[in-house]
Amino acid sequence: MEHQAIRNLSTEQRLTAVQQRNDPLLYSYTIHGTPVARQQGLKGEIYLYEAGHIVGYIVDKLHNKRAFIFATCSGTGTHKVPGVFPEVHLLIETRSKGKTRRLVQYIEYARKNKIVLDNLPEDFFVRLNTLLEERKNSSRDFKNLLQRWAS
Structure with a gap:
């Protein structure tokens, strides 16, 4: 029932719902993005984001930590x-x-x-992903990448 209510709200207003969890087996939280609303759900707080924004989200499940950077969509998403x-x-x-x-x-x-990630083009994130995949990279590489795209 909770999922259905979120589904109706998110599709009517084109909002993206992001579940926050604080459970010993599953801990999830956002590291970037400003929600337009928050709702209490059965398993934790749910943050709602408008379309066209960048959100950073961490999921820590049984010490397997994953991060996701995604753009909220006004239409059908891809992932x-x-x-x-x-x-x-x-x-x-x-x-x-x-x-x-x-x-x-x-x-x-x-x-x-004070660099707004929402203003950076998708190509920046493609290059950042490539930088993260390299075995040897330094914060200087990231700073150079950011300076190139944020200027």
Whole structure:
């Protein structure tokens, strides 16, 4: 019933619902994005985001930490993300603690320097994903990438 209510709300107003969890087996939270509304659900708080925004989301399930950076959509999305409804446009997905930690550090750096991720083109996120996949990368590489695209 809760899922149906969120489905109706999100499709009527084109909002994306992101489940926040604080459970010993499953912990999930957002690291980027400003919700337009919050609702209490059975399994935790649910954040609602308008279409056209970038959201950063972490899912920690049994010490397997994953991060997702996605764009909310006004129409049909292309990817299912656990804990997110409806489908979204997935930009970055990490599948290890190290890559997730690096991505969180990069997002924090952008926030501290007042760089609005919503204003960056999709190509930036493609290049950031490539940078995250490289074995050796430094924060200097990220800063150079960000400077190139955010200017």
